[in-house]
Amino acid sequence: MEFSEEQLKRYSRHIILPEVGGKGQQKISAAKVLIIGAGGLGCPVGYYLAAAGVGTLALVDNDEVELSNLQRQIAHSVKTLGVNKADSAKQTFESLNPDVNVVAIRERINSKNILDLIKDYDIIVDGTDNFPTRYLINDACVMLKKPLVSGAILRFEGQVTTILPGDGPCYRCLFEEPPPAGLVPSCQEAGVLGVLPGVIGALQATEVLKLIIGKGTPLKGQLLIYDALGVNFRKVKIPKNAECPMCGKDPKITKLSDTPEQYCSI
Amino acid sequence: MEDVKIDKKLDIRGVVCPYTLVKSKLAVESIEVGQILEIILDYPEAAGSIPKAMLNYGHAVLKVEKINPKEWIIQVRKEVED
Numbered sequence: 001m002e003f004s005e006e007q008l009k010r011y012s013r014h015i016i017l018p019e020v021g022g023k024g025q026q027k028i029s030a031a032k033v034l035i036i037g038a039g040g041l042g043c044p045v046g047y048y049l050a051a052a053g054v055g056t057l058a059l060v061d062n063d064e065v066e067l068s069n070l071q072r073q074i075a076h077s078v079k080t081l082g083v084n085k086a087d088s089a090k091q092t093f094e095s096l097n098p099d100v101n102v103v104a105i106r107e108r109i110n111s112k113n114i115l116d117l118i119k120d121y122d123i124i125v126d127g128t129d130n131f132p133t134r135y136l137i138n139d140a141c142v143m144l145k146k147p148l149v150s151g152a153i154l155r156f157e158g159q160v161t162t163i164l165p166g167d168g169p170c171y172r173c174l175f176e177e178p179p180p181a182g183l184v185p186s187c188q189e190a191g192v193l194g195v196l197p198g199v200i201g202a203l204q205a206t207e208v209l210k211l212i213i214g215k216g217t218p219l220k221g222q223l224l225i226y227d228a229l230g231v232n233f234r235k236v237k238i239p240k241n242a243e244c245p246m247c248g249k250d251p252k253i254t255k256l257s258d259t260p261e262q263y264c265s266i
Numbered sequence: 267m268e269d270v271k272i273d274k275k276l277d278i279r280g281v282v283c284p285y286t287l288v289k290s291k292l293a294v295e296s297i298e299v300g301q302i303l304e305i306i307l308d309y310p311e312a313a314g315s316i317p318k319a320m321l322n323y324g325h326a327v328l329k330v331e332k333i334n335p336k337e338w339i340i341q342v343r344k345e346v347e348d
Contacts, residue, residue: 003292008288008292009285012284013284015288015291015292016284016291016319018322018323018324018348021291021292021295022291022292022295022348023295
């Protein structure tokens with residue numbers, strides 16, 4: 001692919017980086033990334049990936065934009081209140097960078113549709129905040145061997161990890177099962193600092209770009225925990241569990257399932 | 267006398283920073299290790315900054331020459347893969 005004069009300008013700060021260059025920028029342009037959730041995390045992840053020129057960016061969300069989202073979901077605006085979030089974010093990302101093919105998928109992810117939704121993408125981003133969906137995404141990515149960049153936020157604390165199936169642990173190596181409903185408070189109950197998903201989402205977008213260009217060390221086998229109040233970044237090792245029910249040597253989980261739960265949507 | 271074999275020539279007269287570097291970097295990516303790129307340019311700052319950037323990328327700068335009051339020639343030998 002030859003760069004147009006406009007692309008040379010748009011991506012100039014990438015092209016002059018030795019780790020990216022024209023070749024890395026072409027990999028970014030050829031990449032297909034699927035973001036599940038166009039909320040607090042999905043907005044900044046999508047925003048930066050669109051700015052970076054990721055060729056195809058799909059957004060999966062079945063919710064509509066509400067006023068209470070605008071404190072942190074930066075791809076939406078008062079102009080898109082009531083609009084599906086994937087559609088709203090698509091408008092924002094396309095106006096930022098027309099090079100990007102933004103695909104809005106107005107669906108709620110479940111065990112029936114997830115494999116079909118993720119199969120054509122190179123990297124999957126988890127921007128949901130409920131445990132059943134987080135586990136479902138993990139399991140589907142392990143099954144199809146899709147790299148997964150997972151993020152989570154609550155109150156003043158967030159976490160990020162990168163799961164490379166076959167090359168490091170999965171989410172179930174850390175905790176085999178999701179916690180029971182009600183044990184972990186939801187964002188609606190507990191609140192979240194509006195900027196927090198920006199920090200965590202930017203870290204997720206960074207991980208995605210590193211995977212695309214194949215540079216640096218992916219955040220695999222580790223959970224990066226950010227504590228905004230104490231200004232601490234901690235990395236906790238996640239050992240691979242040989243007995244993991246999903247990615248262990250004798251996996252017990254062989255098909256996907258939905259656990260009906262009531263969690264908030266960030 | 268000119269005795270190096272030039273594998274690729276890049277004319278970026280009229281181009282300003284940072285696109286002088288963007289185009290030079292892409293031109294180096296398009297040649298093989300050991301090959302030589304010759305750049306002709308007229309943006310004064312780039313005559314200093316491009317050789318510096320090329321050294322930082324790990325390439326060799328064979329020549330920086332002011333060929334007339336407004337134009338420079340820079341020769342770069344690609345030393346490392348991108």
